[in-house]
Amino acid sequence: MCAAENILEKHSFDIEGGNFSNAGTVSTKIKSILKQKHLPDDVVRRSAIVCYEAEINIVSYAKKGIISLTIRPDRVQIEAHDEGQGIPNIELAMQQGYSTANQQIREMGFGAGMGLHNIKTYSDIFDISSEVDKGTFLKMTIHSQPVKD
């Protein structure tokens, strides 16, 4: 079946890098959209968590970014695409406790080096790619129906 088929809903949101007072608003919106679709609580919660972590990453490290939400009958997909410094060593960035966060980010309670690891934990499928001085692309899939082989 073609991947473009079966999209129930698609939404895109712009994220402004460095704007901490707006950080998290997109995740709140996405959560409310998913709730209205009457998806299981666990699916809504996991989607909101991965979205929030991705949103905080864009605000903390990138110039700007886009988060998109795609709802299909069997899964929720969240993509985070940013323009910014990128990640030189993805393997290192995925490690718990590794962080390059500055003081401002830490004062807000972030920068413990849990974000990407947490995104991986809460996603069923997680893809990440990055190019230094260009940006980072994350794709998180959360199944809302049991996966059939």
Place this chain on the structure above:
Amino acid sequence: MKLREVKELLNAEVIAGEEKLDMEVKTAFGADLMSDVLAFAKAGSMLLTGLTNTQVVRIANVLDIAAIIIVRGKKLPAETVELAKELHIPVLSTKFILFETAGRLYAQGIVGCLEKVEK
């Protein structure tokens, strides 16, 4: 335990969510590190914290946290209170420190939202 009993136990002030004091709570998670809250706190738990920025409320919303308990008598910025009201998340504020707050709740049967951290 009802949130109303938590309020009494902690001699807390209700900052938001007066209408939700009859909610039942059983578990809690305490931390000032929001990264760890995101990684470890479970749905339906209370969040005990000394951080007061709006992200605390955003995170509570994302994680389906039942209520936020602000410790050490911290004053909440107006925008944090507004957001909590908008997202219908109860916020209580106690003068007790995090340790004392957790101890008082634990002694009355509230347990941690996970027994130990699996690495």
